[in-house]
Structures are given as C-alpha cells and as structure tokens.
Amino acid sequence: MSSPLRAAILVISDSAFVDPGSDKVGPALTEIFTSAQLQSKGWTFPKVDIVPDDVELIQDVIKNYTDNENDYYNLVVTSGGTGFAVKDVTPEAVAPILHRHAPGLVHGMLAASLQVTPFAMMSRPVAGVRNKSLILTLPGSPKGAKENLEAVISLLPHACIQAAGANSRELHAGGLKKLESEAGVSSTNSNATKKDSLSHDHHHHHHNHGGGHGGHQIPKAHTAPEDRPQSNDPNAGPTRRYRSSPYPMLSVDEALRIIAQETPEPTTTQVPVDSDLVGSVLAEDVYAGEAVPAYRASIVDGYAVIVPSSGSGTKGVFPVASVSHAQAASMPPPLNPGTIARITTGAPLPPNANAVVMVEDTILASTTPDGKEEATVEILTDNIKSGENIREPGSDVSRGSKILTRGDLISAVGGEIGLLVSTGTRTVKVFKKPTVGVLSTGDELVLHDDPRVLTGGQIRDSNRPSLISCLRSWGFETVDLGIARDTPAGELEKALRGAVRGLGSDKPPVDIIITTGGVSMGELDLLKPTIERTLGGTIHFGRVSMKPGKPTTFATVPYKPSTAAGGDTAQQEREKRLVFSLPGNPASALVTLNLFVLPSLHKMMGLASTSTAPSPLPTPTSVGLPIISASLTHPIPLDPKRTEYHRAIVTASRKDGRLYATSTGLAGVGQRSSRVGSLAKANALLVLRPGEDRIGEGQLVEALLMGGVVPE
The missing domain is CATH 3.40.980.10 (MoaB/Mog-like domain)
Known part of the structure; x- marks a missing residue:
C-alpha cells in the first residue's frame, strides 16, 4: 500500500x-x-x-x-x-x-x-x-x-x-x-x-492507579545502547575521550522539527484584563458581556429633538429643556414635544428624542436672565430625519457577540484591551507564558559589571545580559541563573536542578533553561555529560549544520513536581523541562536564541495552538521570526557546506519602497561567531544556503526579521 x-x-x-x-x-x-x-x-x-x-x-x-x-x-x-x-x-x-x-x-x-x-x-x-x-x-x-x-x-x-x-x-x-x-x-x-x-x-516506574487508565508508559528502547550517541564521560582520561562529536549533524529544518515535537503544549490560566495582559494569547473565544454603546447616544455636539412623524417641523425657535453630558451618571429627563435638549458627543439621548441636530445648524436665540445658559435656540433647517446623528444600542458591539477568538494575540497597541474593557470583560483565559532561566558556564567568565581588571584568559560574561534582555523584550519572565563553573564536582548539576525546582522567591522554577558554553568537545565541556549521565536527560541533537551555531544542543530533562495539585504526589505525572544549550560565542548564542528558542517559546505561549498541522519552520503565520525578502546591496560569499545565518541591517527605501539588506561584517573582517560587533544594529538574519560561489548584488535573499525595518 x-x-x-x-x-x-x-x-x-x-x-x-x-x-x-x-x-x-x-x-x-x-x-x-x-x-x-x-x-x-x-x-x-x-x-x-x-x-x-x-x-x-x-x-x-x-x-x-x-x-x-x-x-x-x-x-x-x-x-x-x-x-x-x-x-x-x-x-x-x-x-x-x-x-x-x-x-x-x-x-x-x-x-x-x-x-x-x-x-x-x-x-x-x-x-x-x-x-x-x-x-x-x-x-x-x-x-x-x-x-x-x-x-x-x-x-x-x-x-x-x-x-x-x-x-x-x-x-x-x-x-x-x-x-x-x-x-x-x-x-x-x-x-x-x-x-x-x-x-x-x-x-x-511510578504507577498511576487511576481506575481503568493503565498507568504509565512502559519504557521501550528502540536502539541498542552501543548504537546510541552519548557524550564524553567526564571521568575518562584524554586518551578515552571522543575526537569528534558522536552526535549526527542535523539540518536546521530537522532540528526545528524536533524542537516543535518535544515542546509541551501550552497550559491555560485565568487572568484579569489590565496592562499586564499585553503579549498574551487567548486560550478561548471571548464574548461581549455588555453592548457598546449600552444606550442611544449622540454622535455630534448639538440638540436632541423630536422629529414629528410627518418628517418635518424641526425648523424654528425652541426652548432648551435640559442638558445631557457624556459623563452623566444617569439618564436625562424625558423630552416633551416642542422642546429640545443640549447634548454632547457620546451622551445618552433623553427619552422620546429621536434625532440630534448639529450645533452648526443652530443659532442662539436668547439666554437665561443671568446670561449664563441658553434659554431658546433657533434650528435653521427642516431637513432633520428621525434617527439622524444617533448611535443605536449595540451598534458597535452587540451583547453576546464574539469579540476576540482563541489564538488572538493581545497587542501593545491597546485595541484588544480597549475592546475587552469596553464590553465589561474583567478576566480572560490565556495560555500561560513559559518562564525562562539563563545560565552561563565556564571558568573563564567574569561578571559583566566586575570592576576588577581582567587577567589571564578571563572574559566578561556578555551572553547572559544580552540573552536576558532579548527574552524580556519578547515579553517572557526571565530568571538570571548566574554563572556555573566548569567543575566535575557538580556545580553545573546543582545549577540545573535548582533551575527547575526554584531557588527562592526571587528565582521561581523555570520551564525552559538556556545555557551558553560548554557544548563542544573539550574535557571541561560538561553540559552534555551532566544532562545525560547525571540528570537522566535526553540529548535530542548535539550538532546542527549551520553557521554560526554548529554545536547547538537541545535536550529534555525529566522533572517531578514536589507537590501534586490537590492530591497525592505518587500519582503526579512526571514532566519534562527543555534545555537549550547554545554555543559560548556571543554571535552564535544570539543567532541560535532567535532561530531555535523563540519558536519553542511561541508554541508554549499558544501562538501555534490553533494550527491544524505542525509548522516547525519560522514563518509569519506560525511561530518564530517572520520571513521577508530583501535585495542585497553587495555580494556575499557562500559557505560550501553549511547554511549561514548572516547578520544584516534591512532598510526600507523611501524612493522605490523596496527592502534592502546590508551585512554587518564587511570591510574584510567577516562574521566570525566570536564577533560581538556583528550583531550590533543588526535587525535581520539572512538565510544563505550552501553554495560554491556567492550571492550577487541586487539578488533577493530570505531574511528573518529580528527587529523593525530601518527607514533609509
């Protein structure tokens, strides 16, 4: 078949x-x-x-x-x-x-x-x-x-x-x-x-004895131990360590597919409608609890009138019987035939009134004895129709109508929040945003704000501040996990375990751990061995065919919450936490954060929850960075084997309306993964497929937008 x-x-x-x-x-x-x-x-x-x-x-x-x-x-x-x-x-x-x-x-x-x-x-x-x-x-x-x-x-x-x-x-x-x-x-x-x-x-096994549900999944290996790639044993001497990575080289597409498959489905939570809602994704449809407007309202400043059934009779001088303001706490008194009521935009119509005359179609006829109020007003036209300049109840939003849909993102522009509050919606159900922990690893690292002069091979930890600032700009709660030293004694293990369990009120448990450094083949690159051999985790991939970012590693570690919600911890299902181990070079770390971590975060916050099929690639309609096309302003050589994610500045031309891409690594310095400056001012990653030649000036290239397009 x-x-x-x-x-x-x-x-x-x-x-x-x-x-x-x-x-x-x-x-x-x-x-x-x-x-x-x-x-x-x-x-x-x-x-x-x-x-x-x-x-x-x-x-x-x-x-x-x-x-x-x-x-x-x-x-x-x-x-x-x-x-x-x-x-x-x-x-x-x-x-x-x-x-x-x-x-x-x-x-x-x-x-x-x-x-x-x-x-x-x-x-x-x-x-x-x-x-x-x-x-x-x-x-x-x-x-x-x-x-x-x-x-x-x-x-x-x-x-x-x-x-x-x-x-x-x-x-x-x-x-x-x-x-x-x-x-x-x-x-x-x-x-x-x-x-x-x-x-x-x-x-x-930890058995779940729920009636008729059969307990936990039976561990069933599909490969022999000797056939599985595994990290270096930290206890092995130099002669017994791998000389090349045991992990197969995956394509970027395959790595993204695995990440999408292993990323948990989003969970839901009920939250109040306020400014903190910005950046959240709705987990259910929302229906209007109140009509907008809730009453017949004027759409102009002027005078509420009663148009006779004959359709004429509004021209003439009329006494002003009342005033209706938009901020009124109660309805104005009923309007009697032969009288009018002054009314402001948005104010409720008095009972019996059926039209509003614009103030431009009137003149003042007389004032009250003290000269402070209008006594009579002359209407200059007889062409006012019943219903003119009136906004009917529910004409903007009818009560019970669907106003927002599951999967809608609450933007910072304010339109969605304004719609929710105007219809009396006090709380909504949203997908819970994941909490992210960021950990740097390496003996050579020094805190970025350490006042001491660097000595020997020390470098300042630039990755952690830059990754945290990027994550927070995306709207995710981020926990600073500090620096873990390259010590086989367990400092890295302690940091990883603490991240999923929580390290106090200022450092809650995290859903995703991001580490930088320690993913290569050296004897002090302990990240993979710690995940596999100490934490019982699974390395889903350890190398990706890309430039920069080749040693990027993605893993999951098992985790059992300390308490079960409302019951016996023995029946609490084991969960998993995602670990993205990014390279230590600054450019590699930020490129792989955008390329691999962001799609996973988007899925966990519900952006892909309404999809009918998995969509691991970052596209404008699913998760990850949006893709655009831009014209190169200069030629760029291609890597013969690996896809390069070239840092660039995309600008919009005022002359022809087209998008143009310019590399941040010209003048012969290239874009080495250790070049911090290659990401300064960059707002896009150009996707350059492997090739033997170069992409010429004026050719269109795919670009993943990391920020707003710069006007030329």
Missing part, C-alpha cells in the same frame, strides 16, 4: 468537550503519530475530534470516519470511557458497529499495561474492523492512552494495509521474519525487554 496511512483520534470526554483546551490526550497521541519513526512508516498528521460520553454521538463520528468508500481513515483510536464509571460507554458504543473483532490487539494492550499495574484489569478495551478501518479504544489518561497505543503501534500498518484490501499472500510472502523486520519488532527482543522491564520495575 503506497498511499499514506490516515489516523483519526476521537477524545471522548464530557469535560474536554466543554473546554477543549483542557484536553491532554489529543496532543499526547498526536505526538506519537508525528514522531520521526512513525512519519517514516507513512502515517500522516492525525485528525483530532472531541465528543461527550454519548453512545449515539460516538457512533456517528466513527461512522463518518469509516463509511465513505473514497474518504476513510485507516485507523481510528478513541480515548476515554473504557472504565467502570456510570458514564463510561465507549465499549458499548464501539462494539456493536464493528464488522470484525480483533481480540489479539486487545490482549496486547492489556498485557503491556499489566506489566505496569494490576489496575489495568479495570479497563474494558475493544478493537476491530469496520469496513476498511481499524478501530481501537484506549484509556482516558494521557499516560494510559500512550502506553496502550505504543504497545501495538508497530504492528498497525500491517493490519491497516490488510483491512484496506491488500493481497495477504503477497504481504506474507517473505515469512514472519520479514514482517517482523518491516515492523521493527522481534520476538526475541520483545521477551528480553519484557523480562528486563519486570525485573527492574521498582527502579523505573
């Missing part, structure tokens, strides 16, 4: 149906299907829907997935409703509409969960085929759902291909070993893995 494999995820939950932002299962299962391993097996990005615990609704959605001969999903996985609670009706909904049952898949999922906890027996999974689609029911917890799916996912392409009508004789022509090889499984390895998992279970 050469066509892609299509999967649909159906989350069955009353609460998630009401608040889709609370769903954690859909993103967890989507992460499996979008992994590099499953993408290579032909799986496409899955469709995700949410329905409540209702038999008919569940059946209707599944039939919609499976019953169209020319548009069906190869695999349908449901999550939730498989336990013993009164509302758990998923098996009752799915089993009757199956054409053929698949008890072997049920057994496989249960067997995997039973290796973790006996409570797996409290789940009631169902599996089978409807038409050409394979259907599986999974538990409702993210851990349980992932565990069950990962137990059988390697075998599902074969099952889906058969269900779709492939020739079984041809599929099985190579025998069982061929099928196992294609699926990436082995009966021998499976038994060994099972034995190892059971014998070491008390060291590696």
Whole structure:
C-alpha cells in the first residue's frame, strides 16, 4: 500500500468537550503519530475530534470516519470511557458497529499495561474492523492512552494495509521474519525487554492507579545502547575521550522539527484584563458581556429633538429643556414635544428624542436672565430625519457577540484591551507564558559589571545580559541563573536542578533553561555529560549544520513536581523541562536564541495552538521570526557546506519602497561567531544556503526579521 496511512483520534470526554483546551490526550497521541519513526512508516498528521460520553454521538463520528468508500481513515483510536464509571460507554458504543473483532490487539494492550499495574484489569478495551478501518479504544489518561497505543503501534500498518484490501499472500510472502523486520519488532527482543522491564520495575516506574487508565508508559528502547550517541564521560582520561562529536549533524529544518515535537503544549490560566495582559494569547473565544454603546447616544455636539412623524417641523425657535453630558451618571429627563435638549458627543439621548441636530445648524436665540445658559435656540433647517446623528444600542458591539477568538494575540497597541474593557470583560483565559532561566558556564567568565581588571584568559560574561534582555523584550519572565563553573564536582548539576525546582522567591522554577558554553568537545565541556549521565536527560541533537551555531544542543530533562495539585504526589505525572544549550560565542548564542528558542517559546505561549498541522519552520503565520525578502546591496560569499545565518541591517527605501539588506561584517573582517560587533544594529538574519560561489548584488535573499525595518 503506497498511499499514506490516515489516523483519526476521537477524545471522548464530557469535560474536554466543554473546554477543549483542557484536553491532554489529543496532543499526547498526536505526538506519537508525528514522531520521526512513525512519519517514516507513512502515517500522516492525525485528525483530532472531541465528543461527550454519548453512545449515539460516538457512533456517528466513527461512522463518518469509516463509511465513505473514497474518504476513510485507516485507523481510528478513541480515548476515554473504557472504565467502570456510570458514564463510561465507549465499549458499548464501539462494539456493536464493528464488522470484525480483533481480540489479539486487545490482549496486547492489556498485557503491556499489566506489566505496569494490576489496575489495568479495570479497563474494558475493544478493537476491530469496520469496513476498511481499524478501530481501537484506549484509556482516558494521557499516560494510559500512550502506553496502550505504543504497545501495538508497530504492528498497525500491517493490519491497516490488510483491512484496506491488500493481497495477504503477497504481504506474507517473505515469512514472519520479514514482517517482523518491516515492523521493527522481534520476538526475541520483545521477551528480553519484557523480562528486563519486570525485573527492574521498582527502579523505573511510578504507577498511576487511576481506575481503568493503565498507568504509565512502559519504557521501550528502540536502539541498542552501543548504537546510541552519548557524550564524553567526564571521568575518562584524554586518551578515552571522543575526537569528534558522536552526535549526527542535523539540518536546521530537522532540528526545528524536533524542537516543535518535544515542546509541551501550552497550559491555560485565568487572568484579569489590565496592562499586564499585553503579549498574551487567548486560550478561548471571548464574548461581549455588555453592548457598546449600552444606550442611544449622540454622535455630534448639538440638540436632541423630536422629529414629528410627518418628517418635518424641526425648523424654528425652541426652548432648551435640559442638558445631557457624556459623563452623566444617569439618564436625562424625558423630552416633551416642542422642546429640545443640549447634548454632547457620546451622551445618552433623553427619552422620546429621536434625532440630534448639529450645533452648526443652530443659532442662539436668547439666554437665561443671568446670561449664563441658553434659554431658546433657533434650528435653521427642516431637513432633520428621525434617527439622524444617533448611535443605536449595540451598534458597535452587540451583547453576546464574539469579540476576540482563541489564538488572538493581545497587542501593545491597546485595541484588544480597549475592546475587552469596553464590553465589561474583567478576566480572560490565556495560555500561560513559559518562564525562562539563563545560565552561563565556564571558568573563564567574569561578571559583566566586575570592576576588577581582567587577567589571564578571563572574559566578561556578555551572553547572559544580552540573552536576558532579548527574552524580556519578547515579553517572557526571565530568571538570571548566574554563572556555573566548569567543575566535575557538580556545580553545573546543582545549577540545573535548582533551575527547575526554584531557588527562592526571587528565582521561581523555570520551564525552559538556556545555557551558553560548554557544548563542544573539550574535557571541561560538561553540559552534555551532566544532562545525560547525571540528570537522566535526553540529548535530542548535539550538532546542527549551520553557521554560526554548529554545536547547538537541545535536550529534555525529566522533572517531578514536589507537590501534586490537590492530591497525592505518587500519582503526579512526571514532566519534562527543555534545555537549550547554545554555543559560548556571543554571535552564535544570539543567532541560535532567535532561530531555535523563540519558536519553542511561541508554541508554549499558544501562538501555534490553533494550527491544524505542525509548522516547525519560522514563518509569519506560525511561530518564530517572520520571513521577508530583501535585495542585497553587495555580494556575499557562500559557505560550501553549511547554511549561514548572516547578520544584516534591512532598510526600507523611501524612493522605490523596496527592502534592502546590508551585512554587518564587511570591510574584510567577516562574521566570525566570536564577533560581538556583528550583531550590533543588526535587525535581520539572512538565510544563505550552501553554495560554491556567492550571492550577487541586487539578488533577493530570505531574511528573518529580528527587529523593525530601518527607514533609509
């Protein structure tokens, strides 16, 4: 079957149906299907829907997935409703509409969960085929759902291909070993893995005993230890250290894809509507609580009048009966026929009034005896129509109408905040912004404000202040983690652990750690070994084919909160923290901060939360720096092997309206990664693909905008 494999995820939950932002299962299962391993097996990005615990609704959605001969999903996985609670009706909904049952898949999922906890027996999974689609029911917890799916996912392409009508004789022509090889499984390895998992279970598993959800995911290695890249052992002598990096060289696109895959989905929080809301992304649609305006209001300064039903009769001299101001705390008195009321722009119309005459169409006829007020006013026109110069209630915003949409960014311009407060909105639900910690590493570093004269090989720590200032300008809470020395005794480990746990009231726990330095191959480059060997983290990549920034490293470290929200810490799911280890050279650090860290921050703050597919590349419509095209003002030589992110100044010409890019590294000095000056005044990174020649003057190049365009 050469066509892609299509999967649909159906989350069955009353609460998630009401608040889709609370769903954690859909993103967890989507992460499996979008992994590099499953993408290579032909799986496409899955469709995700949410329905409540209702038999008919569940059946209707599944039939919609499976019953169209020319548009069906190869695999349908449901999550939730498989336990013993009164509302758990998923098996009752799915089993009757199956054409053929698949008890072997049920057994496989249960067997995997039973290796973790006996409570797996409290789940009631169902599996089978409807038409050409394979259907599986999974538990409702993210851990349980992932565990069950990962137990059988390697075998599902074969099952889906058969269900779709492939020739079984041809599929099985190579025998069982061929099928196992294609699926990436082995009966021998499976038994060994099972034995190892059971014998070491008390060291590696923290069971969640929630009824029917199957506990935690079973650790399942897909590579042999000797085949995995690993950092230098700090205890190894010079003769046993690597001479070249054990980490494969990734493209920038692949590195961004991995970052997007590993970055957690955003969480939500309720916040007041005030100036601190600027830079936040809405986590739900917002509806107007009040109409704007809430009353009939004048749109001009003038006089409220009663236009007779005949459509004429406003010309003449009229007594001024009252005054209506925009700041009035109450409505003006009713207007009687034959009288008028002075009114200011935005003020409420008196009852009975049905039009407003502009002050320009009137003259003063007489004043009160003290000369301080108008007594009578002459209206000079008889052409005033009913409804003229009046703003009706709700004409700007009607009560209950949608005023902002989930995914909208609250800008500093003030328009969104003005709209919210004008409609009486006091609080909104937003995606929580991540907190970022910045740590410099190296024995050679001296605080940037240290008054002492530098000696020997000392350098001032310029990275930390520049990265922190950049992060804060983006609107993220940033924690200064200081400098960690290159000591194998554990100073780096202590700093990293402290960052995720919090170091007091002035240094709260962070979601993302950014380090600079210590990522190369020297004996004192301890960042990778500390993450892998001491903290039990995973290095997702350790080299990127780019210039500058080649040794950029991205990792995740496991973290278990000290207290579970509202309950037992033993049932708290383990989380992960992201670690971006950037090169120590100043230009490299700032380039990679913009290129790799910013897209991850954007995803965590919800900017990519409304996407229907992953978008790892920084584009104007997703996350990261916006891309523009600019014309070069001079030629730039290309690197023959690596993509260069060349620091430049982009200007807008007043003459022709075009954008022009000029390098910050001319005059023969180039753009070495250690050149701090190459980023001064730079507002863009030119994306220069590898080549043997150069890009000439006047040619268009892609540019990632780091700041505002400079007028020429």
